[in-house]
Amino acid sequence: MASEQFARELVVASAPERCWAVLTDVAEVASWVTIAYDVKEIERLAAYTAVLQDKLGPFKLRALLHISVEVLDDGRQVRMRASGKDVQINSQITVDATLSLRRTDEGGTVVATEGTYQVVGRVATMGAGTIRKKADKILEEFFSNAARELQARV
Secondary structure (H helix, E strand, O other), X not given: OEEEEEEXXXXXXOOHHHHHHHHOOXXXXXXXXXXXXXXXXXXXXXXXXXXXXXXXXXXXXXXXXXEEEXXXXXXXXXXXXXXXXXXXXXXXXXXXXXXXXXXXXXXXXXXXXXXXXXXXEHHHHHOHHHHHHHHHHHHHHHHHHHHHHOOEOO
16 A cells, blocks of 8 residues: 655745636646546536546556545635546555645735545555655646646746
8 A cells, every 4th residue: 555645835826716716627627637537527516537547667557536525615725535446457546635725915826735645456566656756746747737827926
């Protein structure tokens, strides 16, 4: 089993209202991550499905994710849980994350995310370090695209 916590912050020039509109457009946000495909909205800001597809060492992972979303504070904070299983290689992935927005004194926004991920099964045999590198790459991809979309400050 590979399990890890993560936390990242990004300061952007966009106001929290714009950030909320962009970051709660799940199809748009999913397009920022190259391993997420076929996102389907079941209920807005509540339930989604997506396919997670990637190659990790000798394994080709393809898992149908069930994603639940809970708005904790409208316009400011949302919690997400995604879980899925690849039955071909007997591996499961779970991600729990919270995304929070905080207005800066200059009118921009601090976008903060924190959470955990867990990978179990055959893919986990690749080792925590390999999985951590892949997860870091995915987070970097997400934040780079968020920065571009939300006009990040340097």
